[in-house]
Amino acid sequence: MSKWYEDPHSDDTPIISSRVRLARNIKKYPFPIKLREKDATKMISEMYEAVERGGAVFSRLNIEATDAAEARSLLERHIISPEFFKSKNKKGLLLYENESAGVMLNEEDHIRIQAVCPGESMDDAWSLADKIDNLIEEQQEYAFDKDFGYLTSCPTNTGTGLRASYMVHLPALEISGQLKNIIPAIAKFGMTVRGIYGEGSDSLGCVYQISNQVTIGQSEHDIINALKNVTRQVIEREKTQAKKMFSEKNSEAEDRVYRAYGIASQARRMNSKEAMQLLSDIRMGFVNDICKLPKPRLTIYNLMMNIQPGTLQKLCGKAFSGHERDAARAEYLRSNF
Amino acid sequence: MSKWYEDPHSDDTPIISSRVRLARNIKKYPFPIKLREKDATKMISEMYEAVERGGAVFSRLNIEATDAAEARSLLERHIISPEFFKSKNKKGLLLYENESAGVMLNEEDHIRIQAVCPGESMDDAWSLADKIDNLIEEQQEYAFDKDFGYLTSCPTNTGTGLRASYMVHLPALEISGQLKNIIPAIAKFGMTVRGIYGEGSDSLGCVYQISNQVTIGQSEHDIINALKNVTRQVIEREKTQAKKMFSEKNSEAEDRVYRAYGIASQARRMNSKEAMQLLSDIRMGFVNDICKLPKPRLTIYNLMMNIQPGTLQKLCGKAFSGHERDAARAEYLRSNF
Numbered sequence: 286m287s288k289w290y291e292d293p294h295s296d297d298t299p300i301i302s303s304r305v306r307l308a309r310n311i312k313k314y315p316f317p318i319k320l321r322e323k324d325a326t327k328m329i330s331e332m333y334e335a336v337e338r339g340g341a342v343f344s345r346l347n348i349e350a351t352d353a354a355e356a357r358s359l360l361e362r363h364i365i366s367p368e369f370f371k372s373k374n375k376k377g378l379l380l381y382e383n384e385s386a387g388v389m390l391n392e393e394d395h396i397r398i399q400a401v402c403p404g405e406s407m408d409d410a411w412s413l414a415d416k417i418d419n420l421i422e423e424q425q426e427y428a429f430d431k432d433f434g435y436l437t438s439c440p441t442n443t444g445t446g447l448r449a450s451y452m453v454h455l456p457a458l459e460i461s462g463q464l465k466n467i468i469p470a471i472a473k474f475g476m477t478v479r480g481i482y483g484e485g486s487d488s489l490g491c492v493y494q495i496s497n498q499v500t501i502g503q504s505e506h507d508i509i510n511a512l513k514n515v516t517r518q519v520i521e522r523e524k525t526q527a528k529k530m531f532s533e534k535n536s537e538a539e540d541r542v543y544r545a546y547g548i549a550s551q552a553r554r555m556n557s558k559e560a561m562q563l564l565s566d567i568r569m570g571f572v573n574d575i576c577k578l579p580k581p582r583l584t585i586y587n588l589m590m591n592i593q594p595g596t597l598q599k600l601c602g603k604a605f606s607g608h609e610r611d612a613a614r615a616e617y618l619r620s621n622f
Numbered sequence: 623m624s625k626w627y628e629d630p631h632s633d634d635t636p637i638i639s640s641r642v643r644l645a646r647n648i649k650k651y652p653f654p655i656k657l658r659e660k661d662a663t664k665m666i667s668e669m670y671e672a673v674e675r676g677g678a679v680f681s682r683l684n685i686e687a688t689d690a691a692e693a694r695s696l697l698e699r700h701i702i703s704p705e706f707f708k709s710k711n712k713k714g715l716l717l718y719e720n721e722s723a724g725v726m727l728n729e730e731d732h733i734r735i736q737a738v739c740p741g742e743s744m745d746d747a748w749s750l751a752d753k754i755d756n757l758i759e760e761q762q763e764y765a766f767d768k769d770f771g772y773l774t775s776c777p778t779n780t781g782t783g784l785r786a787s788y789m790v791h792l793p794a795l796e797i798s799g800q801l802k803n804i805i806p807a808i809a810k811f812g813m814t815v816r817g818i819y820g821e822g823s824d825s826l827g828c829v830y831q832i833s834n835q836v837t838i839g840q841s842e843h844d845i846i847n848a849l850k851n852v853t854r855q856v857i858e859r860e861k862t863q864a865k866k867m868f869s870e871k872n873s874e875a876e877d878r879v880y881r882a883y884g885i886a887s888q889a890r891r892m893n894s895k896e897a898m899q900l901l902s903d904i905r906m907g908f909v910n911d912i913c914k915l916p917k918p919r920l921t922i923y924n925l926m927m928n929i930q931p932g933t934l935q936k937l938c939g940k941a942f943s944g945h946e947r948d949a950a951r952a953e954y955l956r957s958n959f
């Protein structure tokens with residue numbers, strides 16, 4: 286079974302992935318901010334057992350014993366959150382087969398269930414997260430209030446505890462400068478646009494996350510449907526703008542795509558910011574069926590994750606100085622084109 | 623017989639070509655600035671006949687009937703001078719086989735003999751120019767003074783009437799910023815460094831012309847020897863600097879060479895300034911044996927001439943708007959890589 290970022294149609298559409306995250310807390314334990322280390326250890330251990338009793342095929346990952354590059358790579362592959370990566374608290378991690386789902390234990394909440402599926406497959410992501418949620422709920426009583434819904438550390442997650450998000454690639458809207466007008470418009474629908482690694486992160490490689498802002502007062506179904514509608518409109522605008530940019534033969538946009546391909550397949554040094562930009566330009570060519578050159582061995586989004594410092598170090602099996610890393614990144618990219 | 627810029631070793635050395643130019647005037651006619659149109663026509667016609675009587679294999683080129691792109695292409699290929707290109711006077715042009723020599727008639731002087739040979743072959747260029755000079759002198763009496771030597775329109779050419787020049791490619795000295803110190807040092811030896819199209823022209827693609835400034839008070843032999851010595855030293859410094867720049871694996875310079883190759887083989891639009899820079903970077907890779915990629919079909923300097931507006935238009939057989947020309951240039955480059 287391939288990973289979500291290995292999907293063969295990955296480079297055909299602006300939607301890279303569909304993701305669902307559920308925030309849950311165990312009733313009998315204080316919330317993480319008040320949880321003593323001993324109790325955190327106990328909670329994590331109980332959760333491991335609960336999930337395994339439920340029969341789900343999860344593997345435990347001893348995140349605290351993981352070396353720095355591996356932990357960074359988990360972050361770069363969206364398996365753990367930046368908060369979880371940085372947290373000094375006791376923490377646990379469960380990984381579902383092929384990285385399609387994970388459960389972070391003792392992040393901001395006791396339980397953060399994540400499910401991710403390739404392209405537009407929000408319904409699949411929802412089903413998977415919901416299944417894991419049910420499985421845990423059979424074993425543990427959640428902190429739940431009949432008026433508020435699921436209780437969470439931060440009130441912005443209370444209610445459904447749901448954050449549904451699409452990872453989208455919007456090069457035409459970014460290059461043309463339209464995105465800065467679209468972002469505030471999206472906010473009016475209770476949705477938000479963030480950078481590639483979530484809140485406060487930069488928008489590298491024209492990759493953005495569109496997600497629901499509001500978690501309370503609506504059903505999960507309504508939240509997801511509203512997100513689908515907004516995203517559909519953004520994608521339409523991306524496609525329209527891309528079509529316009531590529532309408533002329535040898536357009537500036539087409540030139541940009543091919544130059545990016547030329548550089549990615551020849552450069553001897555490259556920082557990650559430039560690599561993301563080139564991969565974005567190349568992906569724009571494939572999505573819009575402009576680039577007639579052979580596709581790289583891996584999907585573009587897979588490459589985007591693999592050229593990040595931690596994952597690159599893991600793939601190369603050695604630690605780098607800054608200059609060595611730029612040379613290794615360039616070599617890695619070349620070997621894929 | 624191949625042209626000087628088709629020499630198979632053209633991309634092995636910083637010296638692109640060796641050139642000799644002789645300025646001469648016919649005694650019985652006033653200098654061009656005082657020459658009436660009728661007499662100019664007569665002088666040109668006599669010269670055509672004189673050269674043909676001498677038995678040299680020249681072809682006449684009716685430069686006044688030449689279309690704008692063809693005339694510009696002659697300039698771009700260094701067959702005519704910028705002054706000759708612009709001049710509204712009656713003018714004549716004789717071309718020796720394979721562009722290795724030419725005679726401009728009624729340029730700044732009545733006669734400008736040029737000979738050009740590939741790489742370091744100044745002695746060959748001198749022999750060829752000298753042979754043509756003798757051939758003409760057998761038929762026509764030159765304006766000559768026993769104290770001053772050959773008389774010319776501008777006193778800076780009087781004496782030998784000789785301008786010997788090397789066309790050199792100095793990317794390492796330019797990139798490292800050393801060239802700006804070398805140019806004034808060269809002037810102290812009575813030599814001068816100019817851009818690719820002579821006096822007042824820009825230094826495109828790191829191509830320069832090193833030539834003698836002084837034409838009087840020295841023999842042709844001494845002038846040429848002094849130029850050889852100065853040029854040899856400049857080339858040594860270029861090689862030393864290039865070696866330093868490429869000493870490290872995946873150096874900035876190596877990255878530069880390969881990126882240029884990647885862009886030149888993929889871009890869809892390109893202005894001539896960028897094309898010259900990329901070709902310069904690629905040539906630096908070949909000269910220093912860094913670039914392991916296949917050589918283009920033509921020599922780099924041949925490409926440098928062919929991507930100029932006039933020659934490109936001639937090659938493509940049609941006139942372009944600015945944007946079309948940039949697309950045609952990119953396509954032409956791609957087809958060569």
